[in-house]
Amino acid sequence: MELYQGPLDIKEIFGRWLEEESRANYGAYIPFVGTIRAEEGIDGLSFDIYGPILAVWFERWQEIAKTKGAKVKMAHAVGDVPIHTSSYIAAVFSPKRRVALEMIDAFVEDFKANAPIWKYDLVDGKRHYATDRSTPMSGAGLLA
Amino acid sequence: MELYQGPLDIKEIFGRWLEEESRANYGAYIPFVGTIRAEEGIDGLSFDIYGPILAVWFERWQEIAKTKGAKVKMAHAVGDVPIHTSSYIAAVFSPKRRVALEMIDAFVEDFKANAPIWKYDLVDGKRHYATDRSTPMSGAGLLA
């Protein structure tokens, strides 16, 4: 798991991951790259991350991957990320394609729903919490 | 669509595609990288491709992608590809992640089943057609 201040150097990360696993005999490598879209007059997005719980979340996914002979990797930006640059890359390596295709989908969707990351629109240098696009985590409302 | 003699330079292709679409306002970029696994004593795989029908197949996918606001790209190796090097990269770009996640799966599976590419095991410099791993194309048996 890699966290970076500001936008990700996607080419560097993609290439390094490719090399790290080049002798591990995986047949399929599927990265998912998330890039900030220009919309509704935003200058970019900004992110807060709570590292300790993200690490626990990611560790569980590493275990899930291991049971299928696969491996997961991820990197995410902290702080401001301008439009047309990337905030997120996740990847699955596996011996066979079916496992990788199904796992990248499940991994990215679970990330979206349960990774402790908060998103803000950046407009005129100010952060506005993306309420409408955010999802309560599993178990939300316990204290209500 | 890109065809190369021998193994693909995956980093170059990945990075170039990233740059080509960097201003197109896609939020999701999902490549699928296929790498030759060491197994059963092979030195690598070798591929024959029939370009004209592959081009028609790929054109149809470009149309499918367009109807969903997405874009597909692909590159494949022709001839010999040693183990631990890559023969295939396909990718989907789309504004939103669901379209990209579903399309990379459908695209890769249809590629496997219907792209006019023939695979051979390379053993001691000789090609052996991968009969057991090959799939008859849609409509096979018409002339039987």
Add this chain to the structure above:
Amino acid sequence: MVKVEFLGPIGKASIEIEANTLAEVSKILKEEEDISHWLSQCAVAVNDVMISDLDFSLKDGDKISILPPVCGG
């Protein structure tokens, strides 16, 4: 004493309170004007482990995290 941290957009400094269960934490936080309206949307972790049991018992020094709706990626 346990420590309660408010993550992300809640924008409130940590507080220290006396509580033996998450139910007691709930009771106290419902009375905090600037936090009560967040509670229906928030998940809870104790010492960085997600918890879904209101009877979960707390010990001195535990860290309770209040996690509002997320959107990574």
Add this chain to the structure above:
Amino acid sequence: MVKVEFLGPIGKASIEIEANTLAEVSKILKEEEDISHWLSQCAVAVNDVMISDLDFSLKDGDKISILPPVCGG
């Protein structure tokens, strides 16, 4: 005359035959010892378009491709 090409592992040189439909092509190929056993597994294209109709009519100079089982990737 139409031209019949055998792709990939079939490993047979192209042939030229007289045929007005794919049904006639089928009849001729079934008599070729080195090709007949491939036919149940092969798809067919005419001028690089996949065809699934045996009555498809052919014209002089058409190119017929015989495509054995594939495995890209």
